[in-house]
Amino acid sequence: AQSVAQPEDQVNVAEGNPLTVKCTYSVSGNPYLFWYVQYPNRGLQFLLKYITGDNLVKGSYGFEAEFNKSQTSFHLKKPSALVSDSALYFCAVRSNSGNTPLVFGKGTRLSVIA
């Protein structure tokens, strides 16, 4: 079975400070990992994904994520937060074996305070 945990419902950070949104996963086989962002009353927007290769993945809007196989984690990071980064962030995973769809975490609400 596949699962994703986002341990923090809410993350608060001051504008200009680095931000981290945490994600851990469980899959059989190797993971394909994704991050999405959702603004109020909108659909989800794709930020970045890890499929294979370099553990540090760079994505849209200055975000990046680091795949850590030993810790089964895929934390989202940004060196300097903007107020406009305030949104709901979702981590998702699927296994590279079988044919199951993406499984999403429950989401983490990020608030960037000016």
Add this chain to the structure above:
Amino acid sequence: DGGITQSPKYLFRKEGQNVTLSCEQNLNHDAMYWYRQDPGQGLRLIYYSQIVNDFQKGDIAEGYSVSREKKESFPLTVTSAQKNPTAFYLCASSIEGKRGEQYFGPGTRLTVT
């Protein structure tokens, strides 16, 4: 949101009525998905389809039905059997295969009273 349209944006229905939510994509994607989003519960998969004329139940399919007669379209019917239908519904599509990310529509907010 580009490439996937959902209509309407807001939908209001009386309890006991069936309602159909529209989802259309022009991305030539093989796979399409329906999710339900409730506050604090993330996204829960209702149904998905990896090819025309075929679909599979997700985690919370009870009270819902779908069809996939065309590659571009994947309508979701919320039936009167769905006990708590008020929610935000999201449609998504992706290229076939595990590596592709999903692209989401703007969502339909359904309120049943």
